[in-house]
Amino acid sequence: MKNKFDTILLGHGSGGQLSHDLITDLFTKHFDNDILRQQSDSAILETGKNHLAYTTDSFVVDPLFFPGGDIGKLAIAGTVNDLAVSGACPLYLSVGFIIEEGLSFSDLERVVLSMAEEARKAGVRIVTGDTKVVDRGKCDKLFINTSGIGILDKQHVPISSGSNIKIGDKIIINGSIGDHGMAVMAARNELNISADITSDCACLNGLIKSAMETGAQISFMRDATRGGLGTVISELVKSKNYGIRLMEDRLKVNDGVKGMCELLGFDPIYVANEGKVVMVVAEEDADRVVAVLKQHPSGTQTSIIGEITNDHQGSAWLETLVGGKRIIEMLSGQQLPRIC
Amino acid sequence: MKYIDEYRDKEIVRLLAEEIKKTVTKPIRLMEVCGGHTMSIQKYGIPYLLPEEVELISGPGCPVCVTSRTYIDRAVAYSRLDDVIITTYGDLIRVPGSSSSLDREKANGADVRIVYSILDALMVAKKNRRKKVIFLGIGFETTAPSSAAGIIKAQMAGITNFYLYSAHKVMPPAMETLIDEGVQIDGYIGPGHVSTITGKGIYLNIPEKYGLGVVISGFEPVDLMQSILMLVQQIENKEPKVEIEYTRAVKPEGNVKAQEMLDEVFEYRDDWWRGLGVLENSGLKIRDKYAMHDAEVQISVDVEPLIEPKGCICGDILRGVSKPKDCKLFGTVCTPSDPVGSCMVSNEGSCAAYYLYNR
Structure with missing residues (x-):
């Protein structure tokens, strides 16, 4: 990889030019295939009559709760929106929790209730998941990953590109x-x-x-x-x-x-x-x-x-x-x- | 938003543009010496509104940009010490030193924290009494008083583990040097924030000795257009003087209390400016009586030898003799994500402003 950085900087996760370079010069270079190359919000998978849209996103927001939302609401909305902007109808989500030892149970419950509520409002179902707990200091309170699947009418395929x-x-x-x-x-x-x-x-x-x-x-x-x-x-x-x-x-x-x-x-x-x-x-x-x-x-x-x-x-x-x-x-x- | 929207009124800006066009009769070059002005001018697309006779050039008004690489190298060296926490304004962390930068050191485990004021840095020092907390004091007369206040507060509160590493500079010597060096300038758009502290007195030499006008300007488009008009009128009427456009913030005498605080903590020293070299009495050094908070005095460290980047013309850009686009590295080798020169880093640097808004 042509890269002048020997370490990852915060800027690599900012969504700007550095992130862009990281994705094109490292990830898509080595994972290369025709679907990934589209670099749209969701991967569009041909499966016969209807197409599938498939996407994933991770959430690391600090603080966990903020006016207007929390990390859980964000984790649902982020993935639902990535599917929806591809022209797809979001249906199923997976959720992975990485939890820091010491997180209060009530905070976690608050996040989960918020996710359930948001998923209900959006009409999507959380159908599979995973939990990991790491030592204190190895992550910041709570990280969440969600992936989602939606169906897409063929005529809407060009929207994402x-x-x-x-x-x-x-x-x-x-x-x-x-x-x-x-x-x-x-x-x-x-x-x-x-x-x-x-x-x-x-x-x-x-x-x-x-x-x-x-x-x-x-x-x-x-x-x-x-x-x-x-x-x-x-x-x-x-x-x-x-x-x-x-x-x-x-x-x-x-x-x-x-x-x-x-x-x-x-x-x-x-x-x-x-x-x-x-x-x-x-x-x-x-x-x-x-x-x-x-x-x-x-x-x-x-x-x-x-x-x-x-x-x-x-x-x-x-x-x-x-x-x-x-x-x-x-x-x-x-x-x-x-x-x- | 009240007190801001009024100064972004399209119709007023249009009328001012017309008036400038009517008034100007010959080509003139106006220099802004404040990074905030550079950014505003590009952000609002002001050059598109001006007649071709009026050219705006950017001067050495971005504090990060004029600071030497050696300063960054020393800050990097400090950050590598185990018992040190570096606190800094955000602009500085991406500025390249000879072989590293603070954001790279941070990624490698150095404790580098972005703060929004020196008071936040004092809080860090209070909470981490076993560490040496160094605040990177950078900026002109604008930020120097708050650094002074921070040091006085640290002294009074007995926060003995708090240190300032000063790169503070004052603006007038640079403005005079540019004229002495023969850079073609017909008037200065005077820095608004600096002048809220200093008042207008510090610029009086410029019309008296050099026959050039200074109009102290605010940062909104109406401010800038009004200031440009005032300068054009001064030039056309051959009446150079110091005027204040930014009257809602700048008093002729400035902020006397802040000036007293500056004088209490700092004394002048000769200082090096990128593009201009060493200027007499242009830097601010902590006085001996506050030396216990002076990082340079109290914390010794080995600093790597200085390496200046090849091909970078930041110096010429800061003197207004070249524009960012004249630099071979601009936008190719040197970009905001991987800057070669400091002008590409700071929000207020000419190269960064041109790259983002005017490429």
């Missing part, structure tokens, strides 16, 4: 950005910030289903988790023969999130969400999809935030609030708080 995207398509997001990342950050005691920020953590399969049932031409979906909206957009447009135009004044950022980003020097477009889907929809269907999503509790603030363009092929441009322009690149590592 975005291969049907065309010039003029509209880009839609179902509400404000940056809530999850900043809610978790505020919940960490080290900052001593009391902010009124709630994570957007939610299963989106219901919302996505309602959009797909309109029959609209949805050419791409992805949940904007780690790395935020900016990372989804820059990954989407990379080495494509189209460009992306985003309008900053269409992006919703809640006041608490905005304030905390100001304080830390963060850019909200790179802050994590756990209940936001970016959809690319044919121009003629876009308004209809927005109207339907707005009816859904997780989509009341849905708006069109940009479009696929013929200009700037291979790059994404943001028209700033004040009428300037700037490019949207993938973040290199973690966003770091600035000095002054």
Whole structure:
């Protein structure tokens, strides 16, 4: 592996350029096969009449409980959403717990109840699992892995790769950005910030289903988790023969999130969400999809935030609030708080 | 959001852009000497709003960027000591030293903690009395007073295991040196946060001795456009002076209490700046009476020999004579995920700002 790092840095897990390099230069290089090469949110497996979507995700959030959710809710929603954005109907989940010796039973129970509740709401069943307990200090309280399987109609296969995207398509997001990342950050005691920020953590399969049932031409979906909206957009447009135009004044950022980003020097477009889907929809269907999503509790603030363009092929441009322009690149590592 | 949205008003920005266009009659180059301004200018796409006559160049305003590699090398050496905890602002941990960086040391087991203020570092020291807790004090007049306050507090509270490793610098010597060196500048966008502490007095030499204007600016797009307009008017009217655009935060006399604290703890020393070399009285050293908290005095360590990276033109970029895109390493060998020069690391570095927003 061509790599200038002899150790893994935190930045390798940030979802930005370093993570990207790790995945392409190590994992997909050695695990290489045609399914993995697609690098979509879920692997799409051909099994005859219907296709299967299959995905996995691990959750290591600190703290375990935060306004708007907890690690358990996150573990369900994260995997359900990875299936749903591939156009699949999520059905079955597995769950693996890695528990640190000394975790209070009531905390674990609280997490499990939250998972059960979220799975019930999403209409998925947890059908298999595994438990490991490690010595104190060998993991941070509780890590959870979930895998999920869903079924996928053949006609929706292109959604995860975005291969049907065309010039003029509209880009839609179902509400404000940056809530999850900043809610978790505020919940960490080290900052001593009391902010009124709630994570957007939610299963989106219901919302996505309602959009797909309109029959609209949805050419791409992805949940904007780690790395935020900016990372989804820059990954989407990379080495494509189209460009992306985003309008900053269409992006919703809640006041608490905005304030905390100001304080830390963060850019909200790179802050994590756990209940936001970016959809690319044919121009003629876009308004209809927005109207339907707005009816859904997780989509009341849905708006069109940009479009696929013929200009700037291979790059994404943001028209700033004040009428300037700037490019949207993938973040290199973690966003770091600035000095002054 | 109140007090911010007003300064991001598209219509006001458009009107200011029109006014700048109407007023300017010849090509001018304005330098911002604050990393926060560099970032704002790129983030809001300000260059796209200006007429072609007005060129913005970035100066040595990013504290991480102007700091020597030797400073990082020494911090790395400290981090390798068993009984040391390094506390630092986030920007510094990815900055490359000669052969390592703090984030690599952290991955190898060093105790390196990101803090948000020196008070957090003091808390770490209080909770870990058997360890030496070193705070990496970096920044201009903006952050130096809080470092001073931290040291005074450590002294008063008897936190004897707390040390500051100072890379603090002051801005005016660098601004004057750039003009002395013949860098073509027609006016300065003055640093807003520095000036909240210092007031406007520290810049008076620049119009008086060099005939150039300084407008102390805030960080929002309306602030920046207004400041650019004020500079353009000064230049067109041939009336160079120090003006404050950022009146909601900057008083002419500055923050006297913070100035007193700075003077209590620090004294000037000659200091090395990337791109500018050694500038007289441009750095801040801890006074002898607080030497018990001075890491350089109290904790000796072997520091590896300095290796400067080949081909990196951070120095020229910091002097405003080259732009990031002029560097052969920019975006190829040197990227934010694997930076060669410090300008690519900090959130406020010119190369990082260009890479993220304007490539």
